[in-house]
Amino acid sequence: MTRSILYFLSAAAPCMRNFAFQQFHKLPVCITSEANLQLVPSFSIHPNLRSAVYCGAVAAGGDAEWNFTWSQFQDATVASEANKLMLALACSSNTQLLERYLEFTLDPGKIRKQDATAVITAVAKNRAGQNLTWQFLTKNWEHMFTEYGVGSFSFASLISGVTARFSTPQDLQQLLDFEEEHKDAGFGSAALAVDQALERTEANIKWVQRNKQEVLQWFSSQTGNQQS
Template identity: 25%
Template sequence: GYPLLTVTEEQINKTRVIKIKQQRFIADGSADDENLQWKIPVTVFTKSNPKQIAQQILLETPETTITLDNISEDDWIKFNYNSIGLYRVKYESETLARLNEAISNKAIGPQDRLMIQNDVAALCNAGHQSFVDYLKLLPSYADEDNFTVWKSIASNIGDLTSLLQYTNYFGEFTKYRLNLFSSIQKKLGWDADQNENPLSAMLRPMILSIVGKSGDQNVIDEAKKRFERHIAGDLIDPNIRGAVYVIVARYGDESTQEALRKLYFAADMTEEKVRLLRSMGQSIEPKIIENTLKFVFEGDNVRMQDSISGLVGCTSSCDGRDLVWKFLQKNWKSLVERFGDKSNFLIAFVEYGLSDFADEKTASEIKSFFESMNTPLVARPVKKVLETIHMRSEVLKRDSKAIEEYLKKQ
């Protein structure tokens, strides 16, 4: 763990009185029995001068109070200038909401913009904050143009996506997700401009995949057109090829899968084969996911070292995760025999295949199954998976109702 600063504030005329309390941050939200304390260099800056530190202290005690003068009630404040310090910050909801302005007009740098949302997501997972705060924060990133910031948001939204798939309001969340990413997708388009920033080329496929999987019909139709032309010999730009494969695999039928398999067998480069493998199992049709697992693991279609890519693709949906879990139970002994009981691939199958469940019943099944299998190599990965599932289950228990209410008002 590392430090978490909890910030509470009070406005008295033109003075902001800020109380800072430190504690140990543990990602799964468990209590710190050791009550660890640090010496923490703390910096604060404000709306009135966002390029300069307003106050700097060394926090050596469990808590302290500082004051900022000549600051109006509506002015935002932010701790950890340029996010240099290794600590997370928990703001009150109102304090966090004020930062929307600093994020949307880019008054603060990309590192600070990244860490604000990343801290909130981590705090939500650990139970220190509600995911409603996170969902309220993200619209201020609609005009974000930094690859690293979007990559972090996409990762956090990906985790939330796999969690909220287990709710009956996932449709509302999908609309929210589409609204969030639509603006940047329209800016980036499909094709690279001349002299384009290389980071834009990296951002484009990530955004296209998210928007396509969120149901944007224009993006889906364009992906299908480009895929048809690709098969006919008008090749898709390799930078967006993976996104196109994922979108057409998701909404396609068995003939689409057959086309993907043909491309797989024709591909010379491992990178291209892996792209195709990752896409195949992302179908919304359970039968296609089953067939993908057979294709990946039966016979010698796929090299052993590439099989994890095929398996991971199959875990993008609830049905897919269930099928992967059933597959691992049915075939675990043969996988151990094939890959070897010291193979890191076994660890990958466990960690990547099973971490996205969100209910204690499945966790219990996983625990019982691997206890009976006696594969010492995966004991720690299984423990890690169980902890992750428990944490995700707790998030749903804590936040699901509030998230549902928030999304239904949008």
């Protein structure tokens, strides 16, 4: 990705999120408050834009938008639409909503076992949910491992997805502690993923140490905030 594209995306993000929020509120049911839904004229979002619009609206919105998206997810009859809504629910910037969503993955009545990994890793990709997801995983690892077994959870994908952004010495230490704490229960199919996560985190730490100053200087030059 070129520098010009990176700069464009960083500058355009607020505008794109506002656009998504506006499009979301043109849906057939308009959210006026958490407890009050008001009908408005029918409006259709182009299928190619739905993932971005749903995610942007949930990220910019609050409880009402999240609860509305959750209700649409529960009522969805088309698998592709349900998947878009399911992933969009992980876009919230509200940590309480993200914590609630993570807890839903332990209840097959809310999130199917085969979808739990996708939900957890989606929350982990959200900056607001990264630490929450790691705490959730470490707290519930033995429960998930014994309750679901390797047949329902893709544990390798789970470890890989949750630790993908680890890049600090603190992250590395958390991984080492996690490995030590759960060595008795084991990691099953995720054993290799744990080793790979450790290697990737060490590599990320070295990359940050090597490139942090240069990247910081470039962003500062683009925004007019020169760093000494």
